[in-house]
Amino acid sequence: MSRYVMGIDNGSQSTKVAIYDFEGTEVAFGSYKLKETLSPEPGIVIHPDDDLWDSVYGAIKNCLDNFNGNPQDIAGIGLCTIRCCRVLLKENGHLAYPVISWMDSRLNKPYVHSDDQVKYVTTTSGYIGFRLTGQFKDTASNYEVHWPLDRKTLDWTQDTELFESCGLKREMVFDLVKPGEKLGTIRQELVHKFGFNQDTPVVATANDKAVEALGSGIKDEGTIMISLGTFISSMLLRNEYKENALNFFPTLACIPFKYVYESNGIRRGMWTVSWFKKLIGEELVTEAAKFNVSEEEYLNLRAQDIPAGSDGLITILDWLSTPSVPYRKGIMIGFDQRHTKYHIYRSILEAISFNIKNNIDDMLKEIDVKLNDLVVIGGGSKSDVIMQIIADLFGLPVHRRIGNSSACLGAAICVCQYLSVYKDFYEAASKMVKTQQTFFPNPKNHVFYNTINNTVVKNVRVHTDEILKQSYPIFA
Template sequence: MTRRGPLLLGIDLGTQSAKVVVHDSTGGVVAQGRRALRPLARPVPGVAEHPDDDLWDATAAACREAVSGLGDARGDIAAVGLCGVRFCRALVGSDGRLSAPVMSWMDERVSRPHDPVREAATVCAASGHLTRRLTGETRDAAGSCRGQWPVDTDRWDWSRDDEVVASYGLRRAQLPTLVAPGAVLGTVTTEAAGATGLPAGVPVVATSNDKAVEALGAGLREPEDVLLSLGTYVAAMVTGERDRPELTASWTNFGSEPGRYLHESHGVRQGMGTVTWLSALVGPSLGAGDGSWEERLEVEAARVPPGAEGLLTVPDWLAPPDEPHRRGAFVGLDARHGAGHLHRSLLEGLAMTMGDHVAAMARELERPLRRVLLTGGGARSAVMRQVVADVTGLPVHVGDATDSAAGRGAAICAGVGTGVFAGFAEAVAAMVPRTAPTSPDPARHETYQRLGGALRGLRAALGPSLREAQGALGEVRP
């Protein structure tokens, strides 16, 4: 195993899996572990829970896999960077264990007070729950507490106003201590070492919310770069200098460096999760062959011309809370279309939808853009990289698409927090790779500009019919 410097382990807990990546100080990947999360429990509409203590169980298993790949180098782990999926809510009892299943960011209860929250000893983000399991400390990353939390966005700490805290259905005593990115949350306990394989006593370092940590791991630091994150939730981000609550085409998120912010566009819920759903649905139609369904669909999609021979996809498989009537749709099907057309059209629908969101954000911020940094599972797709370049008209850059950008960002925070690097700029320069760009094709860019207009019109036109259909079936919720 060739490596340089101490080892930095990054934990990337997402919506669909827990990923653990061990890097050396040059950004080289030394070992990895991954464990899929169990399907969300959805007992009634609006509820989406992670069953049992699945977030911890998957994280511990992914850690064991990664650490086992280190062999005798296990003792060279200098620090652990901890990144958790954002907007989840964990209710923790006085014994440090969950008093109820963790609510996913898709759970509508996250945004409103309800009785179990009032009964919990501690209420925290997913990262706060993992911090307690790893270190025994009641602490959380400040950058994880954006959105439905009573946080002062200028100070990166809880609001000093008790009435503000109470308005979220919380008591101040329930809130964990917030820690800045790059600061130590605690050290791995003996109990956690037994569950994860990590050495006891290793520092666990705070990062931020998963999208922000992903941006750090992709090297998003220049104002004219835009990051497109192709995960379960697809979103685009640019750098910011302060909170901008007046913005409408984007909102301001905490970054992964103290005092730094990100402006984040509107996004697509269940974005790459829809790609996974489609591959499972139509993959068997390809018959026996080499490779996974995803790999074979990629080959089929590459054979389909831009525009998928007239097939348009509205990628609204999970409606936004303020427009519950929205649904996904394939429109324009005829006898020419097969699995590759469906796959390509879905990728195009995601790219064109996000192209509109990126353009709106850039206009509002008066921000010229010069390149796209692509991350997430979708960045592994050569078809998607080319479609994004052609839709946006910008060159597309990826880092190492075989690993986790959020895991790399978490490792960067771990290196800064334990003195391996003097600061974030030095760490990013040392650890973030960059491959040759995928360049846009001007003719295809023009085609997608026209198709984008058709897709916008289609989404608007579908609204009344979807409302009527759901009303007839009694499915519309307030």
């Protein structure tokens, strides 16, 4: 009898694949790094070659290499991919143009048809789903901005004019299914390559942040999920869509006809940590090797010795500005002779935390919600330092979940929904999501951090924006 489910988490920097038993215990894990995106000209950001599929294929292989069981005992595969990308396909389902990243400025506008070899316009989940199954199907919950989706049916609109306003025709898009429904059966060549059962289903999930929310186990209105990835945002689970939201984005949840309210995010959030690691270079590699730890673990060890507030070093995270404020750049202020590279690192973690706090506060004020606790997921959650900073700043308990990827687990929960292992998504999440550690706030640091936030951090851009507006035309 099949005893396992597989979850795929195709992210911006790597693809992760995990295998779980029906209780949510992770029994195997593998990952595969993506290549750096390419920017051949300003505003253009694309994934090179067939990198997304290559990373998914490689991560599946690496996961199965770490799996001691029989691949035929895997009852289904859940697929979660990067959201807000655009994929242009030929009639045979293969790429007509490199996958367009969510960071590409062209995605701020509807699709414009300019290449006759493009027969389908889809998302990353549509494309990777096709490569896994050969079916032209996709999850409805990965289509929102500039897509003609009817939220009431989770299917395409019947309004021809709305289709045309998105630059599309019905024959150019895939058929839609809901989270927890079947995209198709695994291709036979992948059955032969990986040893899957020949009728293994591939199951739909949603946009990647919504899948993370499901895999983080948030259920009640007083708990929020923070995702520390390349794009950092936070999510609350809700029953209703909210029109004309000002400080958050209501997006489709990984439970059909439910929603998650997503706060304003941080573009290139944890990417900033990767940038800083590269900046230090070989010295960091050498020092980490002396302690037999990874470079990031070493940075976290050293950052623990830096006091809260980084001895006055303040970082403002604008490493990738939004189109509405293109002049903004990253800023570090307050340097003096006390500061080391480890102060800079801790200051970056504090900047991430301040930004998260202020974005969440804006959302909570708009919908009049009070938090009881937080769940922090993503690669950044492995850092005890940032987990404690977030707990101190919010003054609330912060939970770290067990496992390498909440999106992988969310995808696995969708498979269990399809297989009717549990009565619904909620029961599956309550049984399969487990807490590894809870961080409790330091009351003294809570007061200190909020003093810095309210007196300094919230006021920096008022002054620096005017300077950066002047420098932008010179250095853009």
